[in-house]
Structure formats: structure tokens, C-alpha cells
Amino acid sequence: MEGPPVPPRQQTLVAAIDMGTNSFKLLVARVLPRGHLLALARLKEPVLLGRGRAADGSVAPDARLRAVAALRSFSLALRALDVRLARVVATAALRSAPNRDDLVTAVSAELGFQVDVLSGEEEARLVYLGVLQFLPLFHRTILVVDIGGGSTEFVVANKGKVLYATSLDLGHVSLTEFHERHGNFGDLRSYIRSVLNQSPLVDKVKELGFEIAVGSSGTIRSIERSIFLDGFDESMRRDFGREWRFSRDELGLLVEKLTSPNPSEVERAKRLGFRKRRREFIVAGAVLLLEIFETLGIDNIEVSGYALSEGVISEMLTNDRMDYDIGMNARWRSVVSLAMRFDGDNRMKSALHCVGIAKELFDGIRRSDELVDGNARLHEKDFEYMEAALLLHNIGLLMGMKGYHKRSYKIIKEVSFI
Known part of the structure; x- marks a missing residue:
């Protein structure tokens, strides 16, 4: 966002805008002297940038209008909070759109935002940086899985260094559209397995190995919340040591409930505690995650409350503050x-x-x-x-x-x- 530069030592508020396939998100955070990130405001707009695309993947005119309107509301929020330093990033839907430059130019001209269209690997790396702000895993080799609307990012990393990162065209929005066309969960699972196995991902994960798997997307957080709050074992709700994680068996049981013949998929998602905006896409997201578990040999997954937006802010601080350490103070993150x-x-x-x-x-x-x-x-x-x-x-x-x-x-x- 344009505006006079603020010296790092005086700056208190920074912001990140994530132009995702399903929704746009704004995060405004206060930066404490020790480098902690404290979220002050989170806004979310259901833009559905990936919906109604042309055959070549171009962003539809109505989606473009929704995108500009959402960013305009974010701009007003940033001005009200007097945020001078913000970064805007775009992910899969814009990355693959032939007419992406038209939207990027329009956003710059109308709102002054400079949009960074991230590569899949860059998006994966920033997601990993965000995870490090939430979980004390800096010294562990971790596999990060981030399910978005148009793609899923995978990272194997250790001590702040990315060992392998990739992005696959498997997202909860695109897979929901695939399922609507085919109407068969067997076909959906086969398609997901085919994409996973045809990529270098499986071999690279086997080669590098990992100690802990981490999920960082809204889809995965919603799945964990459903498992924890609605649960399959009443005693689990009283076991405070188990939040922010779940097992393959628990996920499998959830998928079984979500894909059972009756009632409707949306109604089943409602009964299992998924929020209104998530219900339409959660079935495809849950099926995708279960296939990832089985293909990559994941038994349990930790869940991060932070992801891309926090990673963007973390990198901004790394560039601006010489004393900022992305692996610092695990106690505060807990x-x-x-x-x-x-x-x-x-x-x-x-x-x-x-x-x-x-x-x-x-x-x-x-x-x-x-x-x-x-x-x-x-x-x-x-x-x-x-x-x-x-x-x-x-x-x-x-x-x-x-x-x-x-x-x-x-x-x-x-x-x-x-």
C-alpha cells in the first residue's frame, strides 16, 4: 500500500492481504518489541475469485468486480487503523488466470495496491513461515499441508530452511466443482490420488522424511474444530492436551459421516458444526485431506492457526528488522x-x-x-x-x-x- 515509509523501530501495525481462490483475507497485526505478532483485526470477504471462470481459466467479470469491492473495503479499514505498511499477495486463482494482469492493473490504478502474484513454491514457503509463528517447531523437520480453494501447498522444512516445496492443482473449490460434474466420490478420490502420485511429491517426501505433519488452512482448522467440539468420543472434549491436532482415524470417521448418502452434503456439514461459508466446500476438502494422509503416510497432524498471511508479515519483519528471529519465543506462540x-x-x-x-x-x-x-x-x-x-x-x-x-x-x- 502506498504511503510514507515508517521506520521499523517506530512501526506498530503491519498488514497482509491474501487474495485467495475462495475468499480474500485481511490481517492487521501489532508487532511487539520482542518480535511477537499479535493479531488486531481480521476481515474476510467471500469473493469466490475462482468461480465462473472461462474455459481458459480467465477471471470472470463479476468475480473481478467482487475482488475490487473487497479490496476497497480492506483499504478503508487500513486507513481507519492508520496502517502504513501492507503487502498484497494473490494465489492460485489469479496465478493461473490468463487475464490476471488486467485485474492487477485495475487494483493498482483504483486502490494503490501493488499485488504480488505468488508462485506455488513461494506461497508454500510463506505458509511455512506463518506456521513457525504459531507452533514451536523451528528445530524439527516438518511437512506442512495447506489446502486452498484452487491449490494445495506442500512444504518439507527444517530450521527456517525449505527443503522442498510444491503446489498442486487440488483445491476445495475446484474439487467441489469436479464432484458436481461427476457426482461420485469414488471418481473424486481416484482423481486426487492420480494427481498426487503423478507429481514428484510422494518420492520427495519419502526421500526427505518428516517428524511432524502440520495443517495450516481454514479447511483443516475447520475439520479439527468439528472433531474437537462435536467429537466422536465425549471424553476427548475434556482432554485439553489434544486440541489443535487429530488423527487419520478421526478424519476417516468424519469423511464417512460427510459422504454418507443421507441427508444432503450441506445438511450433514451443518450438523457436524461447520460454519455456513465452509459447508459448501468442506466435503471435497475433507476427502482431499484423507487422500493426502493415506498417500503420504500421515498418521496424525498438528494444526496451525497461522498460515499465509502471518508468513507474509513475518517476511516483512525479517526484511525490515535486523533483530527479528522467525524461530523465537515458542512460549509466547503457545x-x-x-x-x-x-x-x-x-x-x-x-x-x-x-x-x-x-x-x-x-x-x-x-x-x-x-x-x-x-x-x-x-x-x-x-x-x-x-x-x-x-x-x-x-x-x-x-x-x-x-x-x-x-x-x-x-x-x-x-x-x-x-
């Missing part, structure tokens, strides 16, 4: 992931507002100390503890108002990664 897991009614927004007020008070007290005797008794590390407390103190509300503070304490105490 605090954020726990807060997000139990944010049943978007209570994170209230917590973040409290963090802002607390920061002003904290800085005021520090300045007062310095004026009195020249020494600051409070240090930045002290505020880190306060931030964590503010983000986590309400998580027990997910299970009711009465005694929620005690439930918050129990959750924090029992979750293994805190």
Missing part, C-alpha cells in the same frame, strides 16, 4: 494458540483492547519512575507476563460463567505445551 483455541465468542477482541490499555498504563508508570529517580523498575519482560495473563484470563468462559476464572487456571495448568 499462549496465543491457547487463547485462540478457547476464544468461543471472539473474546480475544476484548482481551486485545485490554492489552492496549494496559500497555499505556505500563509505559506511563515506567516514565514516572524515570522522572523520579532516573531508573525504570519495570522492564519489557514484565509486560510480556501481563500480556499473557490478559489473553488467557477469560478462556474458562467457554465452559460457563460460574467459576470461569478457576476453569481458566485449570486449562492453563493442564495443557501440555504451556
